[in-house]
Amino acid sequence: MIDKQRRARRAALRTLYAIDVSGYESGQALESIRATLAEPDDHPARYWDLVVHRVTAVIDNLSKIDEEITVLSPRWRIGRMAAVDRNLLRLGISELLEGETAPLVVINACVELAKEFGDKGTPGFINGLLDQLCQNRNITIAAEE
Numbered sequence: 289m290i291d292k293q294r295r296a297r298r299a300a301l302r303t304l305y306a307i308d309v310s311g312y313e314s315g316q317a318l319e320s321i322r323a324t325l326a327e328p329d330d331h332p333a334r335y336w337d338l339v340v341h342r343v344t345a346v347i348d349n350l351s352k353i354d355e356e357i358t359v360l361s362p363r364w365r366i367g368r369m370a371a372v373d374r375n376l377l378r379l380g381i382s383e384l385l386e387g388e389t390a391p392l393v394v395i396n397a398c399v400e401l402a403k404e405f406g407d408k409g410t411p412g413f414i415n416g417l418l419d420q421l422c423q424n425r426n427i428t429i430a431a432e433e
Contacts, residue, residue, distance in 0.1 A: 296338035304375040346382045360417045391429045
């Protein structure tokens with residue numbers, strides 16, 4: 289299950305990135321990304337619904353999500369952010385606001401993707417802003433001990 293979620297987030301990030309930097313429509317980007325996933329050890333049919341759900345959730349709420357980013361990062365405009373950072377934030381914020389996955393899981397997953405696809409400072413940037421969103425929205429990240 290975790291592998292399925294990880295693969296879905298990775299594919300969703302790649303799709304959002306493609307939409308952002310190439311101007312592809314979401315359907316075109318999803319189709320393009322899915323074609324690249326057809327490798328012997330990867331079976332996108334197992335997790336493709338999760339990819340489509342995540343991408344659609346971000347696209348359908350993009351202005352609301354970008355407003356959240358603006359609040360979280362007032363000194364660093366969205367347009368100046370690296371495309372990977374911007375789309376990781378969009379993906380993470382969408383999942384956090386949806387509330388279907390534990391916040392700690394979402395944040396950790398986004399930080400791991402940041403390590404894989406971002407620059408040296410990306411993991412800390414993503415972690416800090418997603419943590420701040422949780423504080424602003426009174427979203428409990430982890431159960432108190």
